[in-house]
Amino acid sequence: MLYFGNGGNVMQRLQTVRLRGARVVYGDHFPLIAPCLIAAIAFALRVHRLDGQSLWFDEGFALHLASQSLPQMIEQNPVGWLPLHSIALSLWLRVVGDSPFAARFFSVVFGVLVVALLYLLARTLASSRTGAMASLVGALSPFLVYYSQEARTYALWLFLSLLSAYLLLRALGHPERIRGWIAYTGATSLALYTHYFSIFLLPWGAAALLYTAVRSRRWKTLLSGVACQVVVFVVSVPLVGFARSSMLDRYGFWRSPLSGFQVVLDLWYHLTTGGNLPFDRALPVMGTLAVVGILGLVLFRPLWNGVLMALYFLVPTFGMLVLSSWRELYVARYLAIAAPAAYVLVAHGLDRLWAATTAYRGLLGKSALAVALCSIGVAGYSWCQALQNYYYNPDYARDDFRSAARFIEVGEGEKDVMVMSGGGIFTALLPYYEGHLPWIDMPSFGEWLDEDQVVEGLNALLAGRSGGRVWLVLSGNQITDPQNLIVAHLWTYGHVVEAKNFPGRTGVRVLVFSARHDADTLTLTPFKYEHLRANFDNKVELLGFEIDGSQFAPGDDIHLALQWEAVTHLEQDYHAFAHLLNDRNVVVAGHDKVPLNDYFRPRAWPVGEPLRDEYVLSLPENLSSGTYELEVGLYSYPDLQRLLVVGASQRERDRVLLPPIIVDG
Structure with missing residues (x-):
């Protein structure tokens, strides 16, 4: 057990627990069979159905990058990604082959190594028994199982960040060994080249260095650690270019902003279930593991070792909250670095409960045993359900591009074409697609999609294909095509003859469009708006509108498109409304929402860029015939x-009146 004492850092080989005068002694020489058995369990869970799910977009793009040369990897590197994983995966695939199974097996290797490091870290801070429990928790964790089966950077990142933490503790235990500091520097640098949020390893390491120096009065140790961190900063200077591109990216990932409490709650939900249970059914395991983890923190001896683990969890979490106050960055996987600390604290809590069952006699010992067994039962049952959902429930699976590709292959015609909308989803679909359709992916990853690009790209693809259909594959298009330009144009100039949804966390949808009955082929032209120029508080202008008719029957849908333009950078996310009013000024049909969609809210709008925004007003079946006013506008929320x-x-001081709508029943 690593102990930060007055005389320096001493590796104690025996831990003594005093509980009401009782003395429980157990050694650190835990049988080797336990860690090996746990590693085998971890491997089995991570290799089970490894190719059972389709590659989703992130994995497909990871394989695409790994197939490129180094300059191409750097050039095509998406916003938020760093190059180390792509380089390492490229080398791996050259040796073992480039199949999806091989790519995911790369993550399996590091996922199992993470479980081994959990054992070493917890043994260093507490005892071998805590280490075994921590590694078992990590082996069974649905969160770690999920990312150990994903051909992305997270298993490698978890391994390198955890290795950095462990090597720092080893260096603090033996500050005179130069190779220990060199190893720590190398692991931390590699972690930074894997994920931006490895930066949180540095303040955590600084806290450990400062505490050790103050308690031991060995200032050379502090200087050694600071020198290592300076080297890490210097080595990481090339990452500034990647960071700058991420800072300029204008997309967010949440449908609505999250409060600090919501971020912490969502993070804990994912760490304890992997996101594989309905939230209400996850509450028992979330609450149980939170209580056990807090107990593990309070009962850490020395307490600083527990504080160190708490900081390992809190520093990145607090850092995310600070960054999210500037722009919305939170995604649970971005805080995967915090998972090991949570599992070590939970393991130590279980260890203390188990120790209390032998240290105390009577009611207290039985109570401790009951709490320990109850906690294990709740976690075991919930995690079995979560893993079952992950492995076998399509609603919790990755997006099913494999089935979408087979669906297109079976139904495609000689003159058909394929359009993919999701900003690079061809990398996930084409590994499974064995058909022969010409295709286009719009927009290219990281590019802004405008109407001219849509019209020109689709017309060029359809040229000379009279009678051909368009197979439109949608996944993540809410982010890459927030104006819905591709769907809107195909819907306007064609009609849907077939549609199929494929399950997954984001989902894949395939729509098949053919030309309208009065045309042989789909030919697209830019939308024609009725022009107006209404200025809302010198913040946003309404440039024009488009309505798919002026006369409707009860039960019909009115399709309305508005064209907004930000006059200045917007400080808040305004909401928009489109209301149909009767002669008593009562709303009979309406649509209120965040303009465009929740992934491209007004605060992200570029100044001076016209943006298409669509609304659907559903008329009631019993709506009376007559003339109705149509009002639109913006409001703060x-x-x-x-x-x-x-x-x-x-x-019209707080609204714009569009041409009236006639309802004729």
Whole structure:
């Protein structure tokens, strides 16, 4: 057990627990069979059905990058990605082959090594028994199993970040060994080249260095650690270019902003279930493991070792909250670095409960045993359910591009074409697609999609293919095509003859479009808007609108498109409304929402760029015949204060009236 004492860091080979005068002694020489058995369990869970699910977009793009040359990897590296995983995966695939199974097996290797490192870390901070429990928790964790089966950077990142932490503790235990500091520096540098949030290893390491120096008065140890961190900073200077591109990226990943409490709650939900249980059914295991983890922290001796693990969890979490106050960055996997600390604290809590069952006699010992067994039972049952969902429930699986590819192969015609909308999803679909359709992927990864690009790209693809259909594959298009330009154009100039949804966490949808009955082929032209120029509080202008008719029957849907333009950078995410009003000014049909969609909210809008925004107003079946006003506008949320229209009359001071709608039943 690593102990930060007055005389320096001493590796104690015996831990003594005193509970009401009782003395329980156990050695650190835990049988080797336990860690080996746990590693075997970890391997079995991680290799089980390894190719049972399709590659999803991130994995497909990871394989695509790994197939490129080094300059191409750097050039095509997506926003938020760093190059080490691509380089390492490329070398791996050259040796073992480039199949999806081989790519995922690369993550399996590091996933099992993470479990081994959990044992070493917990043994260093507490005892061999805590180490065995921590590695068992890690082996069974649905969160770690998921990312150990994904051909992405997270298993490698977890391994390198955990290795960095372990090597720092080893270096603090033996500060005179130069090779220990060199190893720590190397592991931390490699972790930084794997994921940006490895930067949180540095403040955590600084806390450990400072505490050790103050308690032991060995200032050379502090200087050695600071020198290592300076070297890490210097080595990481080339990452500035990657970081800059990520900072300029204007997309967020959440449908709505999350509070700090929601971030912590969602993180704990994923760490304890892998996101593989409905939230209400996850609450028992979330609460149980939180209580056991807190117990493990409080009962750590020396307490600083527990604080060190708490900081390993809190530093990246707090860092994410700070960064998210600037722009929305939170995704649970970005805080995977915090998972080992949570599992070590939970393991130590279980260890203390188990120790109490032998240290105490009578009611207290039986109570400790009951709590320990209850905790193990709740976690075991919940994790079995979570793993079962992950392995076998398609709703919890990765997006099923494999089935989508087979669906297209079976139904494609000689003159058909394929359009993929998701910003690079061809990398996930084409590994499974064995058909012969010409295809286009729009937009290219990281590019902005405009209407001219859509019209020109689709018309060029369809040229000379009279009677051909368009197979449109959608996945993640809410982010890459927030104006819905591709679907809107195909829907306007064609009609859907077939549609199929494929399950998954994001989902894949295939729509088949053919030309309308009065045309031989799909020919697209730019949308024609009715022009107006309404200025909302010198913040946003409404440039024009498009309605798919002026006369409707009860039960019909009115399709409305508005064209917004930000006049200045917007400080908040305004909401928009489109309301149909009767002669008593009562809303009979309406649509309120964040303009465009929740992934491209007004705060992300580029200044001076026209943006298409679509609404559907569903008319009630019993709506009376007559003429109805159609009003549109913007309001702040949640105070619901409408933005005023500059220079408008009193009747239209906080709205714009579009041409009236006639309902004829």
